[in-house]
Amino acid sequence: MTASVTSETSRSVRLKTATRDSHGALDKRIMAGDIFANRSNFARFLRVQYRFHRSIDALYANPALDALLPDLHERRRLQQVRRDLQDLEQTLPGADIAALGDDLALPAALGWLYVAEGSNLGGTVLYKMAAALGLDRDFGARHLAAHPDGAARHWREFTAALDAVVLTADQEQQVIDAADTAFRSVHGHVEREFC
Numbered sequence: 001m002t003a004s005v006t007s008e009t010s011r012s013v014r015l016k017t018a019t020r021d022s023h024g025a026l027d028k029r030i031m032a033g034d035i036f037a038n039r040s041n042f043a044r045f046l047r048v049q050y051r052f053h054r055s056i057d058a059l060y061a062n063p064a065l066d067a068l069l070p071d072l073h074e075r076r077r078l079q080q081v082r083r084d085l086q087d088l089e090q091t092l093p094g095a096d097i098a099a100l101g102d103d104l105a106l107p108a109a110l111g112w113l114y115v116a117e118g119s120n121l122g123g124t125v126l127y128k129m130a131a132a133l134g135l136d137r138d139f140g141a142r143h144l145a146a147h148p149d150g151a152a153r154h155w156r157e158f159t160a161a162l163d164a165v166v167l168t169a170d171q172e173q174q175v176i177d178a179a180d181t182a183f184r185s186v187h188g189h190v191e192r193e194f195c
């Protein structure tokens with residue numbers, strides 16, 4: 001039987017389906033940058049991650065989100081990305097990064113956080129590949145290291161909370177639109193850093 005997306009499908013699964021194209025295009029674009037060829041190429045990827053995590057950083061201090069999502073504060077990864085960049089003796093990307101405000105509407109914030117948290121799953125694949133460059137959780141690839149409880153479990157705890165938030169149909173669409181915007185925004189960071 002073919003799986004179909006119905007209103008009974010969980011929000012996180014609907015998000016995955018709705019952003020398949022923007023995620024796929026991003027993966028492809030990043031891998032086309034040959035980020036595991038050498039540390040200098042990998043640093044470009046780190047700069048993209050820095051831009052992304054810098055742009056969403058205010059969300060981790062949002063009390064309304066904190067009340068809904070487990071361990072929100074601990075999920076923040078900007079500092080790990082910063083240390084990864086410093087390990088590779090990179091200057092930090094500039095002050096031109098457009099950051100989201102802490103007043104972003106809740107549905108949009110959920111969409112952005114879905115993308116940030118989900119990227120940890122793909123991150124586990126990238127973490128293994130980074131070993132070939134001598135990078136790991138202590139040097140250069142800290143932000144890609146799986147949570148001690150396991151990346152899959154940590155993700156399920158997040159999606160369970162995300163799926164439980166009660167939203168109107170309009171807000172539901174806002175979550176999806178924001179997740180798509182988040183993927184496209186990361187794509188923009190890639191275009192900037194991989195030119």
Ligand code: HEM
Pocket residue numbers: 012013015016023026027028030031052114115116117118119120121122123125126183186
């Ligand atoms: C070359 C780079 C990337 C590769 C190879 C990749 C690969 C993957 C893979 C294999 C998964 C599925 C993991 C699983 O289900 O166990 C995944 C999930 C995900 N990735 Fe990526 N990814 C990359 C970059 C990114 C980036 C930069 C972002 C966002 C900033 C991102 C966001 C996501 C999200 C949101 C999910 C969760 C999808 C879901 O299950 O709902 N990925 N990625």
